[in-house]
Amino acid sequence: MIGREVAWRIFAAEYNQSRLEIKGEGERAPSYIVSPLGAMVNRVFIVGVLTDLDNIGTGDEPLWRGRLQDPTGNFYISSGQYQPEATAALSKMEPPAFVAVVGKTRTYSPEEGTMYVSIRPERVRIVEARERDHWVLETCKATLRRIDAMSEAKQMAAPTVDELARLGNTPLLAEGVVKAVGHYPDVDLQRYRGMVVDALKFLLPEYQSELETEMPAAAAERPEEIEDDEEAEAAAEAKEEKVLAIITRLDKTGKGAAWDEIVDEVRRIGLDKTALEEVTNSLLDKGLIYEPVLGRMKRI
Amino acid sequence: MEKQELAPHVTEISRVLGNKVSEEQIAKELDTYLNLYRVSLETAKRSVVRKLGGDPNALNRGSQKKLSEVSGTEQNVDLLVKVLSANRKEIEQNGEVRTLIYGLMADETGTLPYTAWDADRFQLERGQVLLVRNAYSKEWNGKPQLNLGTRATIEQQPQDAVKLPEGMDVPVYGPSVAKVADLQEGMNSVTITAKVLQVETRKIETQDGPKTVYSGMMADETGRVQFSSWHDFNLKKDEVVRIQGAYVRSWRGIPQLNFGERGLVERVPGHFPADLDLYRSNPRSIDELERVGGAFDVLVLGTVVDIKKGSGLIQRCPQCNRLVQNKLCRLHGKVEGQYDLRIKAVVDDGAGAITAVLNKEITEELVGITLEQAIKEAKEAMDPEVVMEKVEERLLAKPMEVRGNVISDDYGLMMIVSEARLSVPEVRNEAARLLAELEGSQ
Numbered sequence: 061m062i063g064r065e066v067a068w069r070i071f072a073a074e075y076n077q078s079r080l081e082i083k084g085e086g087e088r089a090p091s092y093i094v095s096p097l098g099a100m101v102n103r104v105f106i107v108g109v110l111t112d113l114d115n116i117g118t119g120d121e122p123l124w125r126g127r128l129q130d131p132t133g134n135f136y137i138s139s140g141q142y143q144p145e146a147t148a149a150l151s152k153m154e155p156p157a158f159v160a161v162v163g164k165t166r167t168y169s170p171e172e173g174t175m176y177v178s179i180r181p182e183r184v185r186i187v188e189a190r191e192r193d194h195w196v197l198e199t200c201k202a203t204l205r206r207i208d209a210m211s212e213a214k215q216m217a218a219p220t221v222d223e224l225a226r227l228g229n230t231p232l233l234a235e236g237v238v239k240a241v242g243h244y245p246d247v248d249l250q251r252y253r254g255m256v257v258d259a260l261k262f263l264l265p266e267y268q269s270e271l272e273t274e275m276p277a278a279a280a281e282r283p284e285e286i287e288d289d290e291e292a293e294a295a296a297e298a299k300e301e302k303v304l305a306i307i308t309r310l311d312k313t314g315k316g317a318a319w320d321e322i323v324d325e326v327r328r329i330g331l332d333k334t335a336l337e338e339v340t341n342s343l344l345d346k347g348l349i350y351e352p353v354l355g356r357m358k359r360i
Numbered sequence: 361m362e363k364q365e366l367a368p369h370v371t372e373i374s375r376v377l378g379n380k381v382s383e384e385q386i387a388k389e390l391d392t393y394l395n396l397y398r399v400s401l402e403t404a405k406r407s408v409v410r411k412l413g414g415d416p417n418a419l420n421r422g423s424q425k426k427l428s429e430v431s432g433t434e435q436n437v438d439l440l441v442k443v444l445s446a447n448r449k450e451i452e453q454n455g456e457v458r459t460l461i462y463g464l465m466a467d468e469t470g471t472l473p474y475t476a477w478d479a480d481r482f483q484l485e486r487g488q489v490l491l492v493r494n495a496y497s498k499e500w501n502g503k504p505q506l507n508l509g510t511r512a513t514i515e516q517q518p519q520d521a522v523k524l525p526e527g528m529d530v531p532v533y534g535p536s537v538a539k540v541a542d543l544q545e546g547m548n549s550v551t552i553t554a555k556v557l558q559v560e561t562r563k564i565e566t567q568d569g570p571k572t573v574y575s576g577m578m579a580d581e582t583g584r585v586q587f588s589s590w591h592d593f594n595l596k597k598d599e600v601v602r603i604q605g606a607y608v609r610s611w612r613g614i615p616q617l618n619f620g621e622r623g624l625v626e627r628v629p630g631h632f633p634a635d636l637d638l639y640r641s642n643p644r645s646i647d648e649l650e651r652v653g654g655a656f657d658v659l660v661l662g663t664v665v666d667i668k669k670g671s672g673l674i675q676r677c678p679q680c681n682r683l684v685q686n687k688l689c690r691l692h693g694k695v696e697g698q699y700d701l702r703i704k705a706v707v708d709d710g711a712g713a714i715t716a717v718l719n720k721e722i723t724e725e726l727v728g729i730t731l732e733q734a735i736k737e738a739k740e741a742m743d744p745e746v747v748m749e750k751v752e753e754r755l756l757a758k759p760m761e762v763r764g765n766v767i768s769d770d771y772g773l774m775m776i777v778s779e780a781r782l783s784v785p786e787v788r789n790e791a792a793r794l795l796a797e798l799e800g801s802q
Binding site for chain 1: 646647650663665666706709710711712713715755757758759772773785786787788790791792794795799800
């Protein structure tokens with residue numbers, strides 16, 4: 061029986077942290093990437109806000125690149141002439157929009173030891189906010205299932221696919237978890253649980269204000285006090301300096317600091333993703349940093 | 361046989377006799393049986409032991425064979441095996457009815473059929489790992505067969521004592537006490553409690569002449585299943601029964617429950633879910649349906665991740681109803697096709713994917729277009745694809761509930777949809793519940 065590859069529900073933060081690829085051997089064998097929580101992904105179904113979309117190809121040979129944001133980070137998508145349906149659909153879209161993507165995983169390894177992941181869309185549709193919300197909830201549940209499977213595996217001396225499948229995990233997840241345990245020894249499950257908590261709060265109006273005030277907490281404790289422009293500018297510059305320092309520190313390989321790691325790191329100084337994007341946009345404008353590849357920031 | 365070759369057998373006999381007899385004497389006796397009377401080594405050893413006052417059954421202890429080494433002539437062989445199947449059968453022998461067990465045993469070198477001649481002494485069950493002592497083998501149809509006779513004994517061993525090659529192992533089936541949703545092709549001796557929703561009597565022709573079958577539908581809170589009873593248990597609609605010794609065979613992947621004379625049916629008093637609940641089955645996960653291979657009338661919740669080609673406005677052959685492409689039927693050549701509407705949607709729930717086939721009526725309702733309108737629009741645009749676009753516009757990337765029978769073929773699971781509904785569930789209540797759960801556990 062040739063089954064169709066399942067479309068995983070996975071948040072950007074988990075997807076982008078994937079550093080393990082399983083290449084299919086033989087003509088029709090599928091390839092997978094294994095996420096830190098053991099998702100063994102060949103195909104995804106994602107819904108988010110399309111924030112950027114550019115045709116970096118030509119009219120005849122289009123190559124659309126876009127960013128799709130979910131509550132945890134950004135998916136990078138690219139679609140060219142070999143994805144005619146998705147490319148045609150993208151060419152008619154304009155950000156911002158709620159967009160659903162069914163797509164295949166793609167990896168890019170500029171050199172050995174590094175790997176970036178993106179998504180090559182098969183189908184792209186404009187959807188509504190409530191469909192995005194439904195996806196966020198589904199993805200929270202799927203992520204929790206993986207966190208559970210990982211913590212079960214970590215309690216086993218030598219986790220096996222059979223044993224994990226017996227606990228009710230799908231065979232593919234069981235296989236992915238065994239591989240993930242071997243490849244990501246230090247995966248912080250508590251951090252992913254925290255990510256799910258934030259994503260759930262994102263769905264609940266009673267937490268909206270909490271999320272907004274919580275994020276810029278340290279850097280702008282009492283924003284109403286920063287009244288005049290000079291002071292605001294000084295605060296902005298202070299933020300920029302801190303972010304610049306973080307980017308420099310995280311850039312251990314010389315290929316730039318990974319966006320998700322920057323996001324994690326700036327959380328400590330009280331910046332949320334939106335605030336960080338403001339800062340990096342300003343730094344990009346000033347020519348202090350650049351993006352050598354999608355998802356990496358490097359100091360000039 | 362030369363003296364050196366005999367030495368290990370002499371040592372063995374000596375051990376069985378408790379080293380009370382000199383090896384010289386044993387060697388002489390053995391030599392006589394083998395070289396003078398020319399009996400087989402096996403018989404010679406047993407005779408020598410018996411003659412010198414020992415227990416011939418003690419021979420061979422500790423000397424095991426692998427299944428691939430069994431030749432079909434062993435009088436006495438020990439084996440470490442896993443029971444792949446255990447079937448009971450009643451036979452008449454000298455006017456006496458007795459039950460035997462037959463099936464397959466396996467080790468890492470292969471499998472062999474076996475017969476245990478006494479079902480009471482050998483309580484064999486599928487999946488057991490056993491050390492079988494003092495079995496004998498015979499050749500049947502050119503292949504060796506194992507027999508567990510009066511001298512044989514079995515000892516349970518830990519599961520990991522036998523490691524079978526992948527694909528050969530006993531599939532891990534659920535408990536033998538099953539719910540409807542657990543039923544899976546190949547299950548034997550299932551115990552199940554369910555309510556009879558319908559039952560009818562049918563007469564069928566079999567090899568052994570006409571037979572009456574009592575078939576219908578049963579349900580528990582996990583789902584509904586078609587059943588066939590090959591014996592008259594006087595089943596009545598609305599009875600709640602506990603059936604023991606049922607088995608599962610599937611038709612196109614849909615598991616069906618069977619039981620016969622050897623089954624046991626009891627009426628169970630007490631509470632059972634109301635009929636309404638029995639008809640409103642809970643959603644099933646697609647990976648679970650993949651595992652059991654199919655199901656009768658189930659509900660699946662997922663998202664439409666693709667619409668397959670051949671959806672929308674199609675043409676069918678008037679003679680065989682097959683799809684007509686480029687005015688050609690695969691069977692009848694050039695035909696005047698008849699228009700029809702249908703959708704083949706891939707519904708994915710994050711754990712698995714299933715192809716849902718929606719007929720004309722369901723397509724019309726879901727897409728909000730009648731067949732007549734679809735034909736008109738296609739003719740105006742001179743392109744039947746406009747209908748496909750409409751289908752995609754309406755369904756793609758949308759959450760959908762589908763209900764129907766799930767069958768499996770070479771391309772995976774397929775549902776013949778009887779009801780379909782597009783719906784985006786409300787998220788806040790469940791998000792709040794999950795959040796409370798998570799924060800409570802931290």
